[in-house]
Amino acid sequence: MREKLSIVAVGHVDHGKSTLIGRLLYETNSLPDGAIEKVKKISEQNGKPFEYAYLLDAFEEEQKQGITIDTTNLHFSTEKRDYVIIDAPGHKEFLKNMISGASSAEAAFLMIDAKEGIQEQSKRHGYILSLLGIKKIYVVINKMDLIDYSEQVYTGIREKFNKFLSNLNIFPLEYIPVSAFNGENITKKSDKLSWYRGASIIEALDLIQKEPEPEHKPLRFPIQDVYKFDNRRIIAGKIESGTLKAGDEIAISPSGKTTRVKTIENWPGPYDRDYVSAGMCVGITVDDEFFNKRGEIISLIENKPQRSNIFNVNVFWMGKNPLVKDKKYKLKLTTQEVQCEVFSINKVIDSSNLNVAENFYQVNRNEVAEITIKTQDVVCFDEFADFRGTGRFVIVDGYDVSGGGIVLQTDDTLKNRILEPKSTSFKPRPGLVTREQKEKKLNQRAKVIWLSGLTGCGKNEIAVKLERKLFELGKTVCYLDSANLRFGISSDLEFNEQGAYEQTRRIAEIANQFINNGIITIVTSISRYKKSRESAKEIIGSDDYLEFFIEATENVLKNRGDAVPEVYYEKSDYPVYSLFIDDSEFNSDEKADLIFDYIKNLL
């Protein structure tokens, strides 16, 4: 089967997108009989010179007015493979159509008229390509015939445009000088451009390496629907990345439930291999038939997507009305649909010159902005830089898809958090060094080891032994003793239920800061209330929170504590590791070793 690559032609109006495409179709013998004659006839009828664009601009309005309104797809082939080329309009007012066309492309021609030079849409389209994640870009410097095939003009444009594009992290594969209308440097190198050493258009196309489906990335399988047409209960969806096979242990986000893949389903017969992979639309059945629904994301247990209600994004706005604060929109990300609002507008960028605008109150049509989004319910996503499919979304205003965007980096300390900030005057800001980098440098994985238990149970003695043991093993470790914090950060708190809850929250927040800086953190906290430990787990993240209950007998407590009040410890509903202490003279080294044995492979 022949390979197929999709490429979009973008650029400023009249810089020759349609002409290049027409020429490519003509040169590759892809036009049906009579097409050129038809174009000649239309050109004559409209009193215009021969124009390849009429091959693509099918609408009467487009042909009569000589403009491309909407995007279209055409097919041609080289010896190497088949191509679908997408024509995108260059008028600013049809930017939404340009984006619709470009969003499905794997590579792009960014056209620049050699005589007119870099124009507003050349830059804006460049910016849009970078947001869409299209990295394989050829800048085509067209109409070289109008400037006598001058190397100097070509070099001037290249240097100037390169400067602009490098700010966007776009590094074009090549700047190709052509005359699309005269067919120079289209299929083979042109004598008129003897100074140019690069490839012709067709040669350059065939040089593009097609990006394989992201099979080797961690699994992301958003649930599209759940079917029960017969006795099977099939979870259907598209695998965005990774692979999946029967027997795999899977986690379902955001609920965090886990189960196992029972079967991979297909019609009319089974697949001829035992796994399914990125890009495929599949159906599976699972062992535990708990309630699943559209929008949840299936992953492997050890690598889940992020989940949060506040995150930073880049958006391009195409709506008739501007994007504003204090208005409800709908966010569609993978198969999730959730109500959202703009929490803060951090930067509005004029995409034609990258100037950062002063006006932070709204994002107008055709503008690009960095904003913080707040959703009503928890959303699962990834950063676009790591995962395409789960890192991009659209925003619906009323009935209309009005914006598109990509998820930016989240600071490690704010990841997987449900945040209810009181003010929108600040925004979540990411740093430049990630937790992963810090952990790598410290040669450890950071976890919170949370020791709870009533006063006198011995948690403190065990914790200090554990700290020393980890320290001697070369680990970077921090010990947060709840009692010590009461002297300082929590000196304002009362010793009552409310104070206890607040104290646990503060410790959890501090511990969260430490682990997200790569530091193993031991906590001792009575935390007798079940709910307060649950919220600590929520703040820290269930993957990083290791709860140990130090359970001492009443006798031990009485012997060791200073006048123990009658208090009750509420046990957790989820499984935790328990250490039982029935001897007031217990050996704390042994107990620390028990904890160490349990956690050593996790650090």
Next chain:
Amino acid sequence: MDHLEIIEAKSIYILREAYKHFGKLGMLWSIGKDSTVMLWLAQKAFFGHCPFPLIHVDTSYKIPEMIEFRDNLVRGHNLNLIVHQNKQALEEGMNPEKGRLVCCEHLKTRPLQEVVKKFGFEGLILGVRRDEEGSRSKERIFSERDNESNWDYTDQPPELWDQFKTDFKKGNHIRIHPLLHWREIDIWEYIRRENIPVVDLYFSKNGKRYRSLGCYPCTFPIDSDVTTIEGIIEELENTKQTERSGRAQDQEDAYAMQKLRSKGYM
């Protein structure tokens, strides 16, 4: 994934999105190769089931073999089929001699509008492809029609990644085009790979075969001796004739299809 697997996956995704979003959903089935492939894709998407009715707009001028093929397939797969005709227009003697475009409007566009209203369809799945003709080349995958089935093609909504237009005014409906990205040759290569039954009219008899099927007064076979799917694929690799050159209504006016389709034609 090879090319056919990629386009197949995309179609399955679209069909599942349509089924999830539209309570009242129907699939137009013209009995031709494209909508027959689409029916196959629906069974793939829904693991051997077709969870919505098929709709056939019967002009009464269909080639008889098509109706026979239709009825056999419906019986064999236990499909739910709605057949709809503009009886009044037929009684009043509507035929292509009154003008091909007039006839198309009365016997295809109008009954299609009627069927949408009668059953209250919110979503209508159609097997049109971009490479068929100009106005289809500009289509969206989820394409809105107003309550009179009009298409505002000069101001189409953005459509990016796998996110489609699923919010719209009550009374309007969405045309869903799961095959928009397929080429004619893809259809045949897929029919070959999947072994999908198609009506015999596509294969040569007495030196002629149909390349595109429609009503007999307005559809003309092409010269061909091809009697196998392999032969059709080879013929398509070498032809420079357009697929719909045998469809007379397309040739009535330079913008015939745009005009028909802006008023609700398929």
